[in-house]
Amino acid sequence: MARSQGIRKRCFSSPTKGVNMQKVEMREAIRQAIDEEMAADERVFILGEEVGYYNGPYKITKGLLDKWGPKRVIDTPICEASFAGLAIGAALTGLRPIVEFMSFNFSLLAFDQIISNAVKMHYMSGERFSVPVVFRGPNGAAAQVSCQHSHAVEGAYSLFPGITIMTPSNPYDAKGMLKSALRYNNPVLFLESELLYNDTMEIPTEEYTIPIGKADIKRAGKDVTLICHARTVKTCLEAAQELQSQGVSVEVLDLRTIKPLDIQTIAQSIRKTHFAVLVEEGHIFAGISSEVCFRIQETCFDYLDAPVGRVCQRETPMPYSKVLEQETLPNPRRVVAQVKQTMNV
Amino acid sequence: MTHSDSPPIFAHDANNVLEKIGQEKLLKMLRQMLLIRQFELRAEASYQQGKIGGFLHLYIGEEAIQTAAVEVLGPNNWYSATYRCHAITLLLGESPESMMAELFGKKSGNAQGRGGSMHMYSKRLLGGFGIVAGQLPVATGAAFTCKYLNKKDELSVCFFGDGAMAQGVFHESLNLASMWGLPCLYVIENNKWSMGTPLKRTLANYDQFPHKFAESYGARYIRLDGMDLTNCYAGFQEAKKHVLSEQKPMVIECLTDRFRGHSVSDPGLYRTKEELAKCMEQDPLLVCKQYLEKKNWLTDEKYKEMERECREQIIKAVKYADEAPWPDPKELESGVLAPPLKV
Numbered sequence A: 001m002a003r004s005q006g007i008r009k010r011c012f013s014s015p016t017k018g019v020n021m022q023k024v025e026m027r028e029a030i031r032q033a034i035d036e037e038m039a040a041d042e043r044v045f046i047l048g049e050e051v052g053y054y055n056g057p058y059k060i061t062k063g064l065l066d067k068w069g070p071k072r073v074i075d076t077p078i079c080e081a082s083f084a085g086l087a088i089g090a091a092l093t094g095l096r097p098i099v100e101f102m103s104f105n106f107s108l109l110a111f112d113q114i115i116s117n118a119v120k121m122h123y124m125s126g127e128r129f130s131v132p133v134v135f136r137g138p139n140g141a142a143a144q145v146s147c148q149h150s151h152a153v154e155g156a157y158s159l160f161p162g163i164t165i166m167t168p169s170n171p172y173d174a175k176g177m178l179k180s181a182l183r184y185n186n187p188v189l190f191l192e193s194e195l196l197y198n199d200t201m202e203i204p205t206e207e208y209t210i211p212i213g214k215a216d217i218k219r220a221g222k223d224v225t226l227i228c229h230a231r232t233v234k235t236c237l238e239a240a241q242e243l244q245s246q247g248v249s250v251e252v253l254d255l256r257t258i259k260p261l262d263i264q265t266i267a268q269s270i271r272k273t274h275f276a277v278l279v280e281e282g283h284i285f286a287g288i289s290s291e292v293c294f295r296i297q298e299t300c301f302d303y304l305d306a307p308v309g310r311v312c313q314r315e316t317p318m319p320y321s322k323v324l325e326q327e328t329l330p331n332p333r334r335v336v337a338q339v340k341q342t343m344n345v
Numbered sequence B: 001m002t003h004s005d006s007p008p009i010f011a012h013d014a015n016n017v018l019e020k021i022g023q024e025k026l027l028k029m030l031r032q033m034l035l036i037r038q039f040e041l042r043a044e045a046s047y048q049q050g051k052i053g054g055f056l057h058l059y060i061g062e063e064a065i066q067t068a069a070v071e072v073l074g075p076n077n078w079y080s081a082t083y084r085c086h087a088i089t090l091l092l093g094e095s096p097e098s099m100m101a102e103l104f105g106k107k108s109g110n111a112q113g114r115g116g117s118m119h120m121y122s123k124r125l126l127g128g129f130g131i132v133a134g135q136l137p138v139a140t141g142a143a144f145t146c147k148y149l150n151k152k153d154e155l156s157v158c159f160f161g162d163g164a165m166a167q168g169v170f171h172e173s174l175n176l177a178s179m180w181g182l183p184c185l186y187v188i189e190n191n192k193w194s195m196g197t198p199l200k201r202t203l204a205n206y207d208q209f210p211h212k213f214a215e216s217y218g219a220r221y222i223r224l225d226g227m228d229l230t231n232c233y234a235g236f237q238e239a240k241k242h243v244l245s246e247q248k249p250m251v252i253e254c255l256t257d258r259f260r261g262h263s264v265s266d267p268g269l270y271r272t273k274e275e276l277a278k279c280m281e282q283d284p285l286l287v288c289k290q291y292l293e294k295k296n297w298l299t300d301e302k303y304k305e306m307e308r309e310c311r312e313q314i315i316k317a318v319k320y321a322d323e324a325p326w327p328d329p330k331e332l333e334s335g336v337l338a339p340p341l342k343v
Helices: A026-040 A064-068 A080-092 A106-119 A171-183 A232-245 A263-273 A288-303 A322-328 A332-343 B014-021 B023-048 B063-073 B086-091 B096-103 B135-148 B162-166 B168-180 B209-216 B229-246 B273-280 B284-294 B300-323
Strands: A021-025 A044-048 A073-075 A096-100 A134-138 A164-166 A188-192 A200-204 A216-219 A224-228 A250-254 A257-259 A276-283 A309-313 B078-081 B125-128 B156-161 B184-190 B220-225 B250-255
Touching: A021 A026, A026 A044, A026 A064, A026 A171, A026 A200, A044 A080, A064 A073, A080 A096, A080 A106, A080 B135, A080 B168, A106 A134, A106 B135, A134 A171, A164 A171, A171 A188, A171 A200, A216 A232, A216 A263, A224 A232, A224 A263, A224 A332, A232 A250, A232 A276, A232 A332, A250 A263, A263 A276, A263 A288, A276 A288, A276 A332, A288 A309, A309 A332, B014 B023, B014 B229, B014 B284, B023 B063, B023 B086, B023 B096, B023 B229, B023 B284, B023 B300, B063 B086, B063 B156, B063 B184, B063 B229, B063 B284, B078 B135, B086 B096, B086 B125, B096 B300, B125 B135, B135 B156, B135 B168, B135 B184, B156 B162, B162 B168, B162 B184, B162 B209, B168 B184, B168 B209, B184 B229, B209 B220, B209 B250, B220 B229, B229 B250, B229 B284
Parallel strands: A044 A073, A044 A096, A096 A134, A134 A188, A164 A188, A224 A250, A224 A276, A276 A309, B078 B125, B078 B156, B156 B184, B184 B250, B220 B250
Antiparallel strands: A021 A200, A164 A257, A216 A250
C-alpha cells in the first residue's frame, strides 16, 4: 500500500531504553502530541466544545489556549455537524484541523459530514482533494454514563472505505500514534477512552511517532492470543495474569489501528498459539471482532485448533446500573472464562 | 408566489448595469449561458439514450445566477454547490469534454468517472454535494481558511436550494459564520420546489423565512431576480463588496425556476403545464437576449449563430465522451486514500 506517515524523526514501536524518559498521564501524552504538532505546523489548529477557556472537558487541551491563542484553539457552540463540517472544509482548503468531540457518541450528529464529505472525498473527487483532519475524543463507556453516552463507535465507522481508525491503549502509544495521525493526509478517527486518561507511564521526552496500521504485542505468550484494542487491552492483560497463574501462557495483541487492520501481526501470533479470543468493547453483531475473525479464517484457518472465541458488549444499549454495566462490558472474568472455553481447559 | 409584505427584489437600474458591464462582457456571459443550456440539453438527450445513468439534475432555467456570480466574484474563491452542479463546473473552467465524459462514466471524466453528475470539481470547486445542505458547513470551513490565512480578497461562495433551509446545518453554519466573522456568501437558489414539495409545505413563514433568518443571525440579506442577469450581476457586486469589506457572511436569495423536473426522472406532475409555460416566459437567456437587442448589441441572427456554435461544441463533447475509454476495473480500488503530502 502506498503510504507513509511522513515521519520526521525517530520511530519506535515500543518504549526504548537509552533515551530520556518522562512520566506522564495519558491526557498529557495526547496534549504533548497536539502541542508539538501545532508548534511544527501553523496549519494545525484544534476546535471543539470547551477546548479553550474551559481547558478541555477532560483537560486534554489544558493550557493550549494560553499558549496558542484563540485563533488556533477554538471553542465551538454545541453543533457537531457544522463544526465537524467546517473542519472538513478547512482541511479541503489547506489547513490541518483537529476536531475534539466531547464524546464520540456526539459524533453521530456529524456522521453525514464525516462520511459523505471527509471519508469519500478523495476517491469521489477523482483524487483532486484530500482531507487531512483528525477527529479525536473519548469513545465507549466511562463510568455509568448510561445509554446515550457509552457507545463504542468503531464498528459503525469502520464500514466506510477511506476512513482510518486508531485506538491507543496507553500514553506511549497515544502520543506516537496521534503524531502520525496529525501528519497523515486522510481523515482519521482517533478514539480515546475516558477511563484511560489518568493512566500514567514513562515515555521518551524525545520526539517519536508510531506508524499507522501497526499492531503491537503487549504481552508475549505461547498458548492463546487475545486480540483487543483500546481499554480492553488492560482487561486482557489482567485476564492474562490470572490465566498465567492457572498455567496458560497468553499473548496479548493490541490492534492499535483498527483500519487498516494489521493482519500480518495477527496471523503471526496465531500461527504460534493456535488459539484466538477476540475482545472488544463494542457490540457483538457486525463489530470489529466479526471482521478480525473473518480475516483470521481467511489467513490462517489451518493453524487454528479451535473456533475463534469472542468477548464483546452484549446486545443492549448500555444500562446505567453499575451491576449491569460491569456485566455487559468485557471484564477479566468473562475473558478468562472464554479463553478456557475456547481452549477447552 | 411573493406576497405584498415579502422582501423586495434588490433595486437596480438595468440599463445602467448593462452600460457598466459593456457589450463584450455581456456577449461572453450570454455565450456561457448558452453553453450551459446546450450542455444540459445534450446531457438530457444522452440520458434518454441510456448513455448516462443515475441521477441527472439539470440547471435549465437557472443559468443567470451562477453565470453572474462567477463573473462578478471571480474564479479565485472557494465554491461549493448542490448536486445540480454542471453550470458552476463549466463556469470555473472545466472543459465540456471532461464533464460529459464524467456523465458517461469514463476514465477521463472530471472525477475519473467516480463522481458522476452530482460530484464535479475544479481547482476551486469543492464539489457538487449529493446530500441536501451537506455543503454548507464545508463552505463555511473554506471561509474559515480564508480568514485563518488572512486572505482578505477571497471568499467562500455556497450555492444551495430552498429545500436546504429546513436542514439544521443551514442554521448552524450561519451561526458560526456570523459569530466568527467568516467571509461566506450563502446563495439560496430558490426554485420554489424541494423536489416535488412546494416551499409553503416545507418552511414555516416561508416567504419571510430567509430574510428574517439572516437578520436574526446578524447577516445581511438581499433578494435577487434569478432570471435577470443584470439584477444578479448588480446583486453579486453588492455582496462581494459587503462580504470582503465587512468580513461577514451574507445571504442572497435568488428567485428562479427550473424548467425541468427535479431530476431527469421526475415528470413534474406537481405543477401544471400553464404554470411551467409562465415560468418559461422569464427564460434568463431570452431576458438577456432582449436586453442586448434593445441596446443594439445583438441581433437574432447573431444569437442563433452563438447558439449553433455552442451546440456544436457540446456535440463534440458528447462524441468525445462516447469514444473515451472506460475506467480500468483493475484500478477500481486505487485512489481511496490520498498519498502523503510532499513536505
